[in-house]
Amino acid sequence: MKFHITTMGCQMNVGDGDWLTRSLVSQGFTPALEDQAEIFILFTCSVRDKPEQKVASELGRIADRHGGNPRAFVAVGGCTAQQIGTALWRRFPMVRLVFGTDGLAGAPRALARIVDEPGLRLSLLDFTETYPEREQTWPEDRLPPKAFVSIMQGCDNFCAYCIVPFVRGRQKSRSLPAVVAEVRELAARGVREVTLLGQNVNSYGLDAAGDGTRFAALLDAVAAVPGIARIRFTTSHPKDLSDDVIARFADLPQLCPALHLPVQSGSDAVLARMGRGYDTAAYLRLVEKLRRARPDVSLTTDLIVGFPGETDADFRLTLDLVRAVGFDSGFSFMYCDRPGTASERLEPKVAQDVKSARLAALQTLLDARLTAALAAQVGMVTEVLIEGKSRRDGPDGPSWQGRDPGGRIVNMALPGTADATGSLVRARIRQAKKHSLIGEAEADHD
CATH class of the missing domain: 3.30.750.210 (Transcription Regulator spoIIAA)
Known part of the structure; x- marks a missing residue:
């Protein structure tokens, strides 16, 4: 049968989806575009707001488009599957497998059983005491x-x-x-x-x-x-x-020389309520050590605005920290209560309009930081690992896309190269775009 995987959320889910794809292919299943598939596998995320609504929306869409096929079914994995569990069966008849994060190792065999046994429903939701090593x-x-x-x-x-x-x-x-x-x-x-x-x-x-x-x-x-x-x-x-x-x-x-180091807030009071286990002075000492070890290190971060009790002064400290560190970029989010967490019980909650305004101000600053970081690369010589063809060709013909050691996207032409995928190319950065760089090959690549 043909299967299609949809991934929501973090890189852990992406990696899990890659492994599941390899495993299913080894069992004779075939990856396919959604319109051609009969097995639909969702890797879900519950870290941010309204995860259940996102999953419900996706399951409803699949049912509308593919519910008429009696062989078609859905498997839901990841964090939301772990959180909601078999309640998904009652709401969505097409769901026949629910597997949690520790249940992934057993998902390929479970999917094969469901194909062979129409009407069977399975759940793999138990946690294990050791890492569930996957075949x-x-x-x-x-x-x-x-x-x-x-x-x-x-x-x-x-x-x-x-x-x-x-x-x-x-x-x-x-x-x-x-x-x-x-x-x-x-x-x-x-x-x-x-x-x-x-x-x-x-x-x-x-x-x-x-x-x-x-x-x-x-x-x-x-x-x-x-x-x-x-x-x-x-x-x-x-x-x-x-x-x-x-x-x-x-x-x-x-x-x-690239590190994603989530700081979450620039306020020591907020960090203490978050239970992060460090203050801003300790964080800045880490930044200093990293830059001593590798002066060209690219630092990115995560930031939460509107955590319960966050004041205007606390938020200004977050902006100050972003400027002090000089992050290359960052991911920013409005705080939302997650069921069962300690902060769900913390007060006072920050009003939605205040959170929205703070997020907009923070994202403006982070956008400026990204622009500055990309502009600073112009004229630099770097090494680009080519990942594949760019979506658009350049003025000199086919264009290739890769990343520099700092993780920045670089697009460049490689005339006369039939397939550069996997090559390490020495390149000089000629131009900075909004979210990427334009490079030019400097010498022969491997």
Whole structure:
């Protein structure tokens, strides 16, 4: 049968979707566009506001378009599936599989059973005490040059606003050999850049399920895999970013000078209510250490406005921190209550119109930061990992798209190159656009 995967939310879901695709293809299923599919798989997110409404809207749309096909059905996975569970069955007759974050490993076999047994419904919602290692299957064809590798699952931090520990469970780390083995297989199939994924990669290996390997040692092991030219990781909790990990930015050429380091607020009072475990002075010390280790490091962040009790003065401190750090860019969100979190009970709540105004002001500042960061690259020589063809050709013919070590998108022409995918190209940046850069090849590429 043909299947189609729709992914909402974080890179963890993207990585999970990539693994499920490989697994299903190995069992004889065929990936397809939605109009041609009979199995519809949704990876859902419950971190932001109104996740149930988003999932309901998508399920309703699928039912309207494909409900007339008696063989068609839906599988719902990810955080919202974990949160709502089998209640999805009662509301949406096409849903026949609900799987949580720890249930993903069993999803391929469950889908095969459902195909063979019409009317069967299954749920995979139990949490496990150790990382649910997934069977790895690999296509014969070369893979794209970039891949995600999950190194852990869940989180032990319980920040006041965050639902992740409730829908992804407590922290469980993979073993070092399992991670390295997956990276080796990816490299053998053409992958040149891996992004190590976890809710808090900085605490990798330190949980009861881990093998005691610290994150810095994992970075060393992945960097030693032949063929891997670039390493990235996300997400990092500032309170757990250690000096030995910061040192790896100077010591490992494969570790890209780019770090997403969510600060969430520039107010110490708000950070304390959030339960983040650091203050702005500690955060700024981390920034100073990172820039000493790697002066060209590109820093990005997450920010929440309108957390309960946030005053105008608190918000101004957030703007001040953005200016002080000089982030290249950032993701910003209005606070919303998530069921079961500590902040749901905190008062006073910030009025919606105040939150909206603060978000607009913050996004204006972040847009200016992005513009400045891109403009600063003009004239610089960098190395671009080509990911594929650009959506539009340039004035000199076919254009290719990739990213520089800082994670910025670079479009460039490579005359006479039939397929540059996976190549590392030395390029000079000639122009900054609104969200990307235009480059020009400097010399022969590999």
